[in-house]
Every structure is written in structure tokens, then in C-alpha cells.
Amino acid sequence: MTVNPLVCVKRVVDSSSEVVLTxxxxxxxxxxxxxxxxxxxxxxxxxxxxxxxxxGGGATVVTLGDADAVxxxxxxxxxxxxxxxxxxADAQSFGPxxxxxxxxxxxxxxxxxxxxxxxxxxxxxxADSGDHQVGIRLAxxxxxxxxxxxxxxxxxxxxxxxxxxxxxxxxxxxxxxPAVVTILEGGVEPRYPTVPGRMKAKKAPIEERRxxxxxxxxSRVRLVLPPPSPSSVEVLGEGAAAAPAVVDLFERLGVxxx
Amino acid sequence: MIVVLVEVxxxxxxxxxxxxxxxxxxxxxxxGGGIPIDVVVVGEPDDALVKVxxxxxxRRIHALTGPAFEAFSGAAWAxxxxxxxxxxxxxxxxxxGTPRGNEVLxxxxxxxGVPMAANVVSFGGLSPFTVTRQVxxxxxxxxxxxxxxxxxxxxxxxAVEARPADVSGTGELVVEMPDVPAADLVARVVSTEEPxxxxxxxxxxxxxxVGAGRGAGSAGGFDDxxxxxxxxxxSLGVSRVVTSLGWRPHHEQVGQTGSRISxxxxxxxxxxxxxxxxxxxxxxxxxxxxxxxxxxxxxxKATHAVIGDLHEVVPAINAEIRRRRG
Ligand SMILES: Cc1cc2nc3c(=O)[nH]c(=O)nc-3n(C[C@H](O)[C@H](O)[C@H](O)COP(=O)(O)OP(=O)(O)OC[C@H]3O[C@@H](n4cnc5c(N)ncnc54)[C@H](O)[C@@H]3O)c2cc1C
Numbered sequence: 001m002t003v004n005p006l007v008c009v010k011r012v013v014d015s016s017s018e019v020v021l022t023x024x025x026x027x028x029x030x031x032x033x034x035x036x037x038x039x040x041x042x043x044x045x046x047x048x049x050x051x052x053x054x055x056g057g058g059a060t061v062v063t064l065g066d067a068d069a070v071x072x073x074x075x076x077x078x079x080x081x082x083x084x085x086x087x088x089a090d091a092q093s094f095g096p097x098x099x100x101x102x103x104x105x106x107x108x109x110x111x112x113x114x115x116x117x118x119x120x121x122x123x124x125x126x127a128d129s130g131d132h133q134v135g136i137r138l139a140x141x142x143x144x145x146x147x148x149x150x151x152x153x154x155x156x157x158x159x160x161x162x163x164x165x166x167x168x169x170x171x172x173x174x175x176x177x178p179a180v181v182t183i184l185e186g187g188v189e190p191r192y193p194t195v196p197g198r199m200k201a202k203k204a205p206i207e208e209r210r211x212x213x214x215x216x217x218x219s220r221v222r223l224v225l226p227p228p229s230p231s232s233v234e235v236l237g238e239g240a241a242a243a244p245a246v247v248d249l250f251e252r253l254g255v256x257x258x
Numbered sequence: 259m260i261v262v263l264v265e266v267x268x269x270x271x272x273x274x275x276x277x278x279x280x281x282x283x284x285x286x287x288x289x290g291g292g293i294p295i296d297v298v299v300v301g302e303p304d305d306a307l308v309k310v311x312x313x314x315x316x317r318r319i320h321a322l323t324g325p326a327f328e329a330f331s332g333a334a335w336a337x338x339x340x341x342x343x344x345x346x347x348x349x350x351x352x353x354x355g356t357p358r359g360n361e362v363l364x365x366x367x368x369x370x371g372v373p374m375a376a377n378v379v380s381f382g383g384l385s386p387f388t389v390t391r392q393v394x395x396x397x398x399x400x401x402x403x404x405x406x407x408x409x410x411x412x413x414x415x416x417a418v419e420a421r422p423a424d425v426s427g428t429g430e431l432v433v434e435m436p437d438v439p440a441a442d443l444v445a446r447v448v449s450t451e452e453p454x455x456x457x458x459x460x461x462x463x464x465x466x467x468v469g470a471g472r473g474a475g476s477a478g479g480f481d482d483x484x485x486x487x488x489x490x491x492x493s494l495g496v497s498r499v500v501t502s503l504g505w506r507p508h509h510e511q512v513g514q515t516g517s518r519i520s521x522x523x524x525x526x527x528x529x530x531x532x533x534x535x536x537x538x539x540x541x542x543x544x545x546x547x548x549x550x551x552x553x554x555x556x557x558x559k560a561t562h563a564v565i566g567d568l569h570e571v572v573p574a575i576n577a578e579i580r581r582r583r584g
Contacts, residue, residue, distance in 0.1 A: 013394065018397075018553075019394050019397040019398050021398065028394060028398065095373065096373075096374075097368075097371070097373070100368075124357075125360075125376070127394070127395060128393060128394050129393055130376055130377055130391075130392065130393050130394075130395070131374075131376055132360035132361070132364055132374075132376040132377075132412075133360070133364035133367060133368070133374055133376070136332070136361065136364040136365055136367075136368050137364070137367070137368040139368075140365075140368035140369065145333075145441075145444040145445040146332070146333075146445055147445045148332055148357070148361045148364075149357045149361065165508075166330070166357075166447070166450060167265065167267075167273075167356070167357070167358065168267075168268050168450055169450045169451050169452050170450065170451040171330070171447045171449070171450050172447065172448055172449045172450075172451075173445055173446065173447060173448060174448050175444060175445045176444065179445070185502055186501075186502045218373075218402075219373040219375070219402045219403050219404065219405075220400055220401070220402055221388060221400075221401040221402060221403055222400075222401050223393065223398050223399065223400050223401075224390075224398070224399050224400075224401065225397075225398055225399070226396075226397075226398070226399055228558075231558045231559070232561070233547075233557060233558060233559075233560050233561060233562065233563050234561065234562050234563070235552075235562075235563050235564070235565065236546075236562055236563065236564050237564055237565075238564070238565045238566050239564075239565075239566035239567070239570055239571060239574075240566070240570045240571060240573075240574035241574075242564040242566065242571060242574075243571070243574035243575045243577065243578040244578055245564075246546065246564060246571075246575050246578070247575060247578045247579055247582060249546065249562060250490070250523075250579070253522060253523055253544060255465065255466045255490060255492075255522060255523050256490065256579065
């Protein structure tokens, strides 16, 4: 049995840079920030590519986002996904239930077109919205079992084995396909794209589609920035030259072991 | 009524984040005119746990028992929590923002077709019911309306401090054996390997902690930092990036999903100060940040800072300490 995983990715602002909000407070202003794929989903892509290679299938990457999100699809194609689907939509106006419904529509349509996805991998939570629920809502839409927050995945004999850190130790799940699994970073090292991989990804065809239904939207009132903490930092200096001032501080605080 | 899912450690204790969630629920209950708080635990709690939960102002403790709850399944736990919610007529269901808490409440949200807010830090008002939660890794906050019932949300780790109530609750124990459909048990834990022994003890109690983040550069980039640890008789604490990259073991991680430390001095080197890291070190008495970026949150929140490359600054500090010791 071949397995053709579907892996869901999201274009998110790079949160290591300063976050600027749009004027209406409805979203993050991406004009000044870099964009990236959520870290958990980079690992999900890696796992999907490995499962496909193992099972003689192909991994399809899907995103719901605006035209720029094609970059996230091409990144996944460059590291081994063989097909891509772009649900062209303003991700900001889609709540987690909306996204789950759209992903379910993709799964159903692909199955009807002859490419069933026996396994769907998603990030456990997106780096921007941090909703922690799209995978679970998708599983409910499809009526499939869902394993949440694992970091390794392998498929054999129509079953997926998934494992990750739990509160009481390292936990393993074994679930019959079809299934949804949400991934936390840490179990695999996402590979870097090769130059030929990147070239191929540039030219790869991408299935474009419109949302199947109007979004209900997130339950957002608005985004706000946390109040800046009043800074009273004492800068002791720059570079190696600061060392004497640092050791003075250690002496003052009495932390220098004798 | 408010129902709170409480997670219990293997030693049988209510975990800190769950006690924080009950504390949060109490504030919410008070704002609502003193609505009662019931909690759900999986497995039968011992007397000590019942006592602790009562001291947190809990009215009733619903213990989910039976074969369906022997191994973890998010769907089965959700069925158990929903059973309690429905029979008690609760309008709010809460959990802590842990993997379990978020997973179980997401199942409830999916089943009921209502929103679920993850990682809430405060509530804004009761009508309409508005919560504020962390998004973008804590760099921004989202005000969210939970006007449908039940209102479902998880509480971000350390958003409030866990504290017992002024007046204890009755803490009545109710053992429940809800029916769990077979479909809920398809995805459940089939084996759990013993966790590694808790090696974080010295880190949690250290007077001085030297921190290291992505700025360390590689697994081989810790030599100078470890020498500073040695010179200060300190412990090493790292950011999650460092543990995810496998540079250092997980028990050294400081933060929301690592250890919470309160040393006399914390020296974060090459750590940006993301909110999840800050959650674990904000109670340090003094913080000396060493970072190339003068605008990194860790630098602006620190008491002291050195701007520069840790691979230059730390060896110079080590040399200065050695020089003064003669
Ligand atoms: C649900 C969740 C839970 C999390 N839990 C935790 C947790 O418990 N603990 C935790 O730490 N993180 C946690 N994180 C991750 C957190 O959001 C950050 O990604 C992480 O803390 C960043 O680590 P960092 O500061 O080492 O790396 P970065 O954010 O990449 O920052 C590196 C810093 O080093 C500086 N730098 C680079 N090179 C040098 C150099 N040579 N010398 C000096 N400075 C240099 C840079 O200016 C920058 O400020 C969690 C995230 C999520 C979503």
C-alpha cells in the first residue's frame, strides 16, 4: 500500500523580529518582518517526505494563505514534496474552524480525484496564532483519529506509529490509517534544499483553489502589543572591554566564588 | 459554574500550571458573583490531593475512572470532561495551556462547534465574555470574544501565581465512570518510557545561573560558558533552541516548558528573551544580559547588560576573574 501524506504549512511572520500590528489591530503588519514556515511544520514536512519515500508515495503540501504563501509551498517542494495545493485566501480572516474545514475539503477533493491522503500531518500550533486546534478540528471534520503533539512518525502495515515527549515520559501511539497527526519540532532535523531541488520547485505546478466556504472568522476583537517594560538596564560596556565592570558587579553581588 | 481540568503528576500531585488555572478560575468566579468551581481529575485522587484542591476553593472534584482512562487519549478525556460539564451545567471549561490541556479543550471545541482560546493571560469582561491571550510567541496579545457556550480556554503557564484560596471549598469527591465510545480510544498512548531522571534540581536551586541560547553557535560553542559556570560555581541553563538543536540536554532548559529559576544572578548569553524563556527566569534578582543586539528583549528587560559577542565577552570575563584571583 502506498501512502501519500498531505502536510499543511502556514506562512507566518518571523517572530524573532519586532512585531508591528496593522492599523486596525486585526493582524501583524508583515511589511517590516521576514516570513517563514512555522518551525513545527518544517518538521512535519520532513516527516511527510520521509513517510512518502518509505511507502512509495508522494507528499503533497497545502497552505491556506495569500499569493505570497506560494513561497512556503515552494520551500516544501524544494525539500521533497511532490505536489502542492494553494487555497488562495486572506489567512487572517480565517479562524481555526474555517481552516480545518478548508483542509478537509482539500482531502475530500483529492480523494475524489484519485489521490487519497491516508495521513495528514500539521504543526501542533502555528507560530503566529498559536491556536492549538486546527489538526484536531480537521480530524473531527474527517471523522479520523488524531494524535497530537508528537515529534516522530513512521508508517507500516496500514498503521502510523508516532511518539513524543509527554508529561510522564516518552509516549508512543499506534493508530490505523487514515489519521491526522500534529507535529512538535524536535524529533527530526528538517533537511536543507539542494540546488536542483530548488530549481525543480521553482517550476513545479501548483494547484490553486478558492475557499470552499465563506469564513466565519476568528473570534478576534483585536490584537494589542504588550506594554513595554520600563527599561532600567545598566549597560556595563561593549565587548571584551566590559569584563572588569562585569567582575566588579560580581563582587558587588557577592557571587564570585572564592 | 466553571469546570477546570486538573493534571496530576505521577506522584499524585496537582501540577503547578493546573493550580494556576484554578487560581485564575477563582478570579473569574469572583467577578461572576461567586460561581462555584468544580475540577476534573483523571484517576482517583488520594486524600492529600483532595485536601490541596479543597484549599484552592474547589467545590467538587470529579474523578474520571475506568479502563478508558488508564492510558491517555485526548478524545476520551474530552468525553469525560464533557460528561462532567453537561451534568453540572457549566458554562466555562478551563485547563492549563499545557499539551494535554490544549488538546483536550480543542476536542471539546471541535465537538461543540465553538471557539477555544489557547494561552489566555487575563479576562477582560464577562458580558461579552472577553479574554486576552498570547499570540506570536507572546510578542502580541489577542483579545478574543467567547460569546458561545461553553466558553473554552486554556491558561498560559505562569500567567498567574498559584495560590490557595482565602476560604477553602468543600472539596467533595465524586467518582465518575462516563461511557466512552470506542472511537475515542483509537488514538491513545500504547507505551510510556520512563522519563530521564530529574537532573534539573541543581539548576532550580542555583544561586547563579549562566544562560546560553542560539548565540552559542553550535554544540561546540559552550567551552567558555562552562568555564564561567565553573568559576562562579554556577549552573548552566539554556533556551529551547539549544535543546531542540540537541546542543544540550533538555533538563538544562529554562522557561515555560523548562525549569523555572530564581537565582540571585542570571547571566543569559546569546538569548533573545522570548516570552516563553522569560517566564522561567523573570524572578531572578538580577539579570546580566550578554547579547550582540542592544534591542533584544532580554537586554531591555535585564538589570545589567554587556553588548557584544559572547565568544569575546565571556572569555574576557573568565580571564578577568582568573587575573583577580591571582
Ligand atoms: C509553546 C512554546 C513553548 C516554549 N517554551 C520555551 C522554553 O521553555 N524556553 C525557551 O527558552 N524557549 C521556549 N520557547 C521558544 C521561544 O519562543 C524562543 O524561540 C526561544 O527561547 C529562543 O531561543 P534563543 O533566545 O536562544 O534564540 P533566538 O531567539 O534566535 O535569539 C538568539 C539571540 O542571541 C543573540 N546572539 C546571536 N549571536 C550572538 C553572539 N555571538 N553573542 C551574543 N549574542 C548573540 C541574538 O541577538 C538573539 O538575541 C517556546 C516556544 C513555544 C511556541
